[in-house]
Amino acid sequence: MTIAPAPRPDPYASLNAEQRAAVEHGRGEATPGPLLVIAGAGTGKTMTLASRVARLVQDGADPNRILMLTFSRRAAHEMERRVGRVLHAALGFGATQQAPSLPWAGTFHSVGARLLREYAPSVGLSPQFTIHDRGDAEDLMGMVRQEQGFAATEKRFPLKGTCLTVYSRVVNACLPVEQVVREQHPWCLGWEEELKRLFRAYVDEKQQQQVLDYDDLLLYWHRMMEEPAIAQAVGARFDHVLVDEYQDTNRLQAGILLGLKPDGRGLTVVGDDAQSIYAFRAAEVRNILDFPALFTPPARVITLTRNYRSTQPILDASNAVIGLAAERHAKELWTDQAGERPQLITVEDEMRQAAWVADAVLAQREAGLRLTRQAVLFRAGHHSAALELELTRRNIPFVKFGGLKFLEAAHVKDLLSVLRWVQNPRSRLAGFRVAQLIPGIGPASARRLLDAMEAADDPRQAMRAFRPPAQAAPDWQAWMQAHDALCSSGWPGDVEIATRWYQPQLERLHDDAVVRLADLQQLARIASGYAGRERFLAELTLDPPQATSDESGAPHLDEDYLILSTMHSAKGQEWTAVYVLNVVDGCIPSDMATGRTEDVEEERRLLYVAMTRAKRHLSLVVPQRFYVTQQGKGGDRHLYGSLTRFIPGSIVRLFNRPAMQVAREATPAPQLPAIDLMARVRRSF
DNA sequence: CGGAATAAGCTTTTT
DNA sequence: GCTTATTCCG
Numbered sequence: 001m002t003i004a005p006a007p008r009p010d011p012y013a014s015l016n017a018e019q020r021a022a023v024e025h026g027r028g029e030a031t032p033g034p035l036l037v038i039a040g041a042g043t044g045k046t047m048t049l050a051s052r053v054a055r056l057v058q059d060g061a062d063p064n065r066i067l068m069l070t071f072s073r074r075a076a077h078e079m080e081r082r083v084g085r086v087l088h089a090a091l092g093f094g095a096t097q098q099a100p101s102l103p104w105a106g107t108f109h110s111v112g113a114r115l116l117r118e119y120a121p122s123v124g125l126s127p128q129f130t131i132h133d134r135g136d137a138e139d140l141m142g143m144v145r146q147e148q149g150f151a152a153t154e155k156r157f158p159l160k161g162t163c164l165t166v167y168s169r170v171v172n173a174c175l176p177v178e179q180v181v182r183e184q185h186p187w188c189l190g191w192e193e194e195l196k197r198l199f200r201a202y203v204d205e206k207q208q209q210q211v212l213d214y215d216d217l218l219l220y221w222h223r224m225m226e227e228p229a230i231a232q233a234v235g236a237r238f239d240h241v242l243v244d245e246y247q248d249t250n251r252l253q254a255g256i257l258l259g260l261k262p263d264g265r266g267l268t269v270v271g272d273d274a275q276s277i278y279a280f281r282a283a284e285v286r287n288i289l290d291f292p293a294l295f296t297p298p299a300r301v302i303t304l305t306r307n308y309r310s311t312q313p314i315l316d317a318s319n320a321v322i323g324l325a326a327e328r329h330a331k332e333l334w335t336d337q338a339g340e341r342p343q344l345i346t347v348e349d350e351m352r353q354a355a356w357v358a359d360a361v362l363a364q365r366e367a368g369l370r371l372t373r374q375a376v377l378f379r380a381g382h383h384s385a386a387l388e389l390e391l392t393r394r395n396i397p398f399v400k401f402g403g404l405k406f407l408e409a410a411h412v413k414d415l416l417s418v419l420r421w422v423q424n425p426r427s428r429l430a431g432f433r434v435a436q437l438i439p440g441i442g443p444a445s446a447r448r449l450l451d452a453m454e455a456a457d458d459p460r461q462a463m464r465a466f467r468p469p470a471q472a473a474p475d476w477q478a479w480m481q482a483h484d485a486l487c488s489s490g491w492p493g494d495v496e497i498a499t500r501w502y503q504p505q506l507e508r509l510h511d512d513a514v515v516r517l518a519d520l521q522q523l524a525r526i527a528s529g530y531a532g533r534e535r536f537l538a539e540l541t542l543d544p545p546q547a548t549s550d551e552s553g554a555p556h557l558d559e560d561y562l563i564l565s566t567m568h569s570a571k572g573q574e575w576t577a578v579y580v581l582n583v584v585d586g587c588i589p590s591d592m593a594t595g596r597t598e599d600v601e602e603e604r605r606l607l608y609v610a611m612t613r614a615k616r617h618l619s620l621v622v623p624q625r626f627y628v629t630q631q632g633k634g635g636d637r638h639l640y641g642s643l644t645r646f647i648p649g650s651i652v653r654l655f656n657r658p659a660m661q662v663a664r665e666a667t668p669a670p671q672l673p674a675i676d677l678m679a680r681v682r683r684s685f
Numbered sequence: 686c687g688g689a690a691t692a693a694g695c696t697t698t699t700t
Numbered sequence: 701g702c703t704t705a706t707t708c709c710g
Contacts, residue, residue, distance in 0.1 A: 072700075109700050134699080142704090151705075158694085159704085212700050281699060300686050382701095442687045469686075542700075568698045591695055606698080 009124035010053055011089040019048045023055050025268075031239070032297035033680040034264030036246075036291050039272055040333045041318070041612035042309030042574065049244060049270055050082035053386035054090050056240055057100065067238040067260075068105035074545045075572050076106050079244065104238070115234065116224070123224055125209045129539040130424045135408055137213040138164050142430050144201045150194060158188050158195070167199050171215040172282035174249045208425050208454070218252040225259030235260045245572070246271035246291070250282040264295040265683070274331075276321050277568060277606045279598065305331050309574050311339025314611065314618050317654040321494075321646050326601055332543050333612075335592045343610070344583075344647070344655035349625045354390035357579050359561055361396065362618065364577050371397070375563040375575040377610045379588045383581055384564050401565040406672065411506055411516040412523060418498045420537055422486045425459035437505045438479055440472025450664040452492045460487070491532045495524045567610045578614035583607070583622050583644050602664060604646050620647075620655070 008093040015023060023247075026032020039045035042374055070076040080102055088099040104111065115133060120127040132140065142160035150157040158166070162185065169180045177196050181188050188195070206213065212220065225231040241261055243249070246269040249257075269291060276285045292299040307315055314331050347353045356665040361374055378384050391398050406412060414437060421430035428450050435446035449466050455464035463483070468476040468612065482501035487492055499520050506520075530536035563575065567588075582588065589603035611618060622643050647655075 107700065156694095161695095217700085278699075280697080370695060382696085440687075444686060471687090567696065603700095 011054065011086050015044075015048070015051065016306055018304050018306070019044055020053070023051045023552070025052075025300060026047070027055070027059065031265040032268075032299070034261075034291075034295050035268045036288070036299045036301045037268070037270040037304065037306040038288075038331070039270055040307065040331055041272065041275060041609070042307040043304035043333070044094045044306075044308050045244075045270055045272075045304065046079060046082055046572070047086075047607070049242060049268075049305065050079060050086050053083045053102070053242065054086040054267065057087055058090050061104070061239055063100045063102050065237065065239045066102055067111070067241045069108055069111060069241070069243045071248050072106065072571075073107055073110070074650070075244055076110075080105050101449045107542070108188075108256070109214055109217045110251075110539075112221040113212075113538065113542060116212070116217065116220055119224060119230065119234075121266060121327075122230070123220070123381060124332070125220065126633045128424060128425060129210050129212050130420055131538055132206075132211050132409065132429070133214040133541045134164075134214065134289070135413065136211075136429060139433075140166070140205060140211075141198075141202055143429065143432065144205050145198060148198055148201055150198060154560065158185070158191060162188065163195065165197060167202065168215050169282050171219050172252055173284070174255075176250045200617045205428070209428050210424060211429070213425060218250075218256070222252045222255050222259070227254055231259045231262075235262075238266070240266045240268070243267075243269040243276075244271070245286055245521070247273050247288045248278040248281075248283045249285070249287050250284050254284065254287045258294070264299060265297075272512060274605060275609050277571070277602060277609055279602050281421050288627070289315060304329060305333055307333040309615050310339045310612060310618075311616055313339055313341040313654070314484070314614050314616075317618070317651065318608055318611040319343050319487040320651045320654055321604065321611065324646070324648075324651075326597065332369050339616055340667070341654065342614070342620065344643075344657045345619055345621045345623060346650065346657070349387045349583075350623050351390075353581060353621050357387055357581070357592065357619075358390050358394055358396060360575075360579065360619060362394075366600070369576055370641055371560045371562040372580070373576040373611065375565055375570065375573070376579045376581060377565055377567050377570050377613065379567055379590055379606070380580040381566055383587065387581065397559060397561040399561050400562050401563065401569040406519070406522075409516070409519060411502075411510065412519055414505075415495075415498055415502055415520055415523060416540070418482075418486075418502065419533060420574060422494075423533055423537055424484060425453060425463065428454065434479075437502070437509075438468075438472060438475045439505075439508070440469055441685040445469055445472070482673055491536075492524070492528045494533055495527045499524065567606050570613050573615050574615055577617035578610070578619070580607075580610050580618075580620045583620040583647070585642055585644050589643050590648070607644065607646050627681055 002211065012023060022035065022037045025035045035047065037045070039048065053066060053068065056066065064660055065282075068076075068079060083102060083105075084099045088097075091099065093099060106114075116123075116125060116156065117127050117129070119125075120129070138160050141164045145151055145157070145160050145163060153242055166177070166180055166185055167174070169178055169184060173180070177199070178192050180190055181195070208217065225234065238260065241257065243257065248271070248419050256266065257269075257465055269288070271288045273285055273288050276283060276288075279285070310318070312335055315335060319332055345356060347356050356374055361371065361376075365371060376387060388398070388400070407416070414433065415431040417430040420427055424430070431450050431453065432446050435441050436443065436448055441449075445468060449463070449468075452463045452466060453459040464480065466476075478501065482497060484498050489497055499517075502520075503513075503517065506516055510516055520661065526540075527536050530539065565573070585591075588607050590601050592602055593599040611620075643652075
C-alpha cells in the first residue's frame with residue numbers, strides 16, 4: 001500500500017505578525033544580526049523559537065552547526081520535540097521519515113560538559129573528569145571544611161551548605177567574596193578570610209580529584225572562551241546560537257555567549273523579564289534588559305504580547321499582580337478568549353486546603369478534564385505534604401516535580417559512589433564514602449587509604465597494597481574482589497556487581513533494606529538505558545530523573561495522574577486547571593525572602609509565573625491557619641496567615657471569592673469529607 | 686580506632 | 701522531622 005503525499009500545510013501559517021517577524025529575522029542574510037525576543041507568558045515562545053530553527057534549516061542551515069541552549073533539561077527535550085515537528089511539516093516528510101535532529105541542543109551545563117571534555121587536552125583538564133552534583137559538592141566542601149579545622153572553631157563557622165552557597169554565588173555572579181557575604185549572608189561577616197582560604201582548598205581538592213561541580217562547567221567554559229584562539233575555534237563551529245529563558249542566565253553565561261559571538265551575528269535570545277525567578281542562583285535580569293545595547297548596531301527587539309494560553313479574566317488578574325512590580329519591561333498580555341474569573345478560596349487550615357483541592361480536582365475530572373491537564377503548584381517542596389496524604393488516602397494518582405530527589409537517598413548515593421570510585425580512583429569523596437561502608441573501616445582508616453592512593457602514581461595499585469585493620473580483613477577482601485570485577489566487567493553488568501557487593505552493607509545499615517533495594521533495581525533499569533558507565537555517571541548528574549512519585553509506586557505512563565509541582569519547576573508548562581497552594585504571606589513571599597526588596601520582587605514574579613500557567617481554571621487557596629515547623633525554640637506552632645501582599649484590595653475584585661468558607665467555620669457539626677459517591681462507585685468498575 | 690548513642694542545630698527555589 | 705558534632709563504650 002502506498003501513502004499518498006499529504007497536502008503540505010504551511011507550518012508557519014498560524015504565526016501572528018510579531019512571531020513571524022521573529023521567525024524570519026535576517027532571512028536572506030548570511031549571518032543575521034543579534035535578535036532579542038521578549039515573549040510574555042503563553043505567547044507562543046517555544047513555537048516561535050522552534051519555527052525559527054526550522055526556518056533556518058529549511059533555508060539551508062546545517063543542524064549540526066546550530067547551538068540551542070535552554071535553561072532546563074525538560075525545556076531542551078520540549079524544544080527538540082517541537083523543532084522536529086515543525087521541521088517535519090515544513091520539509092513535507094512522510095510519516096516514517098525522521099526530521100533532522102539538533103545534536104547541539106541542551107542546557108548550558110550539559111553543553112559545557114561536552115565541550116570541556118572535547119577540549120580538555122588543550123586546556124590541561126583531564127578528559128576523565130567526573131561531575132559533582134549539589135550533594136557531592138556539599139560533602140566535599142564539608143570534608144575540606146573539616147580538614148582545614150573550621151569545624152571546631154570557637155564561634156560557629158558557617159555550615160558546609162552555606163559555604164557552598166557563598167562559593168557558588170561568587171563564581172556565578174563573578175563577585176568578590178566580601179561583597180557576596182555583605183549582601184547575601186551578612187551573618188557570616190567576619191569570616192571572609194577563612195572562607196577564601198576554604199574556597200582555595202576546595203578548588204585545589206577538586207582539581208586534585210579531577211572533578212568538576214556544576215559551577216565549574218560554566219566557569220571553565222567561560223575561562224576557556226577568554227582565550228581568543230579557542231573562543232574563535234568554538235564560535236566558528238556554530239552558525240546560529242539560540243538561547244531560551246534568557247532572563248535566567250547569569251553573568252558567566254552571558255560572558256560565554258559573548259565569547260562565542262562577539263559581534264552578536266547569528267545570536268538569538270528569548271525571554272521574559274517578568275518571569276525571572278532564579279536570582280537566588282545568580283541569574284541576572286540585567287542580561288536581558290541590557291542585551292540590545294551590547295552590540296553596534298543594537299540588537300533588534302521583538303515583543304510578543306498576544307497570549308494564546310489563558311482566558312482574559314486570568315490574564316487580568318495576572319497582569320494586575322505583575323503590574324505592581326517595581327521595575328519591569330512594560331507589557332500587557334491580551335487574548336480574545338473569554339472565561340470565568342479566577343477563584344480566591346479561603347479555607348481554615350492546610351487539611352481543609354488539601355480536602356478542597358482534592359474535591360475540586362475530582363469535580364473537574366467528572367466534568368471531563370483528565371488529571372494530567374490539572375496541576376497543583378506550591379512555593380516549597382514540603383508545602384504539598386498534607387495534600388499528598390489526602391491524595392493517597394483517596395487513591396488519586398499523582399506525580400511530583402521538584403522537591404525530594406531519588407539521587408539524594410543515601411543508598412543510591414552509596415551505589416553511585418562505588419561506580420564513580422571505580423571510574424575515577426582519584427575521587428576522594430566517592431572513596432571516602434565507599435571505604436566507610438566496609439565494616440571495621442571508619443574515618444581514620446579511610447583517610448589512610450585515600451592518602452596512600454592520592455600519593456601513588458597508580459591509585460588502583462595503592463588500593464590493592466592497602467593493609468586494612470585486622471578485623472576488617474575479610475570484608476576488605478570482599479570489596480577488592482568486587483572492585484577488580486568492576487574494573488574488568490562490561491556495562492550494564494557493573495550495576496549488578498556493585499549491588500551484589502553492596503546488598504549486605506545495605507541490610508546491615510538500614511532496617512528498610514527491602515524498600516531501598518527496590519530503588520537500586522530501579523537504578524539498574526535506568527542504567528541499562530545508557531551506553532556505558534562513564535556516560536551514565538556523567539549524564540545522570542546533569543539529567544537526573546525529574547519526577548518522584550509517592551511510595552505506593554510510580555503510576556504507569558498510560559495512566560492518568562495529577563501533577564504536583566513547585567512553582568519553579570512549573571516554568572514553561574501549562575495546564576487547563578491550576579491550583580496554587582498557600583497563597584499567604586510567609587509562603588509567598590516566603591518568609592526566607594522578605595529581607596530585601598529584590599527578593600520580594602522575585603517572589604512576586606514567581607506568583608505571576610504560577611498564575612499564568614493556567615489555561616481556563618485558576619484557583620488560589622488561602623489557608624487561614626497553617627503549621628510551621630521552624631525556629632526550633634517553641635517547637636511547632638500555628639501561624640495565622642493573611643492573604644499574600646501581592647494581592648491587595650485593589651486586585652482582589654478580579655477574583656471570585658465563594659462564601660463557602662464562612663459556612664464551614666460557622667457549622668459546629670464535625671467536618672465530613674465531601675465525596676462524590678456516584679463517581680466512586682463508577683470508578684470501581 | 687571504630688561505631689553507637691546522645692545532644693544540638695536547621696529547614697526555598699535548581700543546574 | 702533530619703543532619704551534624706560530641707561523647708562514651710567496646
